[in-house]
Amino acid sequence: MKNTFKEILGDYEVKGGTVQAVGKFIAFGLDDPFHITTISGFTIYGIGKLMERRTNYGLRMAYRDIQEMKRSLRETILDINTMRF
Numbered sequence: 001m002k003n004t005f006k007e008i009l010g011d012y013e014v015k016g017g018t019v020q021a022v023g024k025f026i027a028f029g030l031d032d033p034f035h036i037t038t039i040s041g042f043t044i045y046g047i048g049k050l051m052e053r054r055t056n057y058g059l060r061m062a063y064r065d066i067q068e069m070k071r072s073l074r075e076t077i078l079d080i081n082t083m084r085f
Contacts, residue, residue, distance in 0.1 A: 010058020016051030023048055 027041025055061070 006058075007056060008058055010056045010060045010062070012060055013055075014052050014061075015055045016048035018048075019051060020045050020048030 023041045023043070023045030025041070026044060027038050030037040030041070032038075
């Protein structure tokens, strides 16, 4: 029963963001002449992308996405209302 609730509620945030950031840092920040860090950085970044795909999209993330869309729409409406023609 516990697994069912976890599947329905989903995760709080997308997984793999930190791993992707570390991979980008290693790939672009630590440049060496043999490109070993570039290859390993992109590999770590790819692992982060795979983790992101396995994020359980449930009610929590759907609610967060809806709130983000509402905020974006509200900002757009305010921008349109403050435009001078």
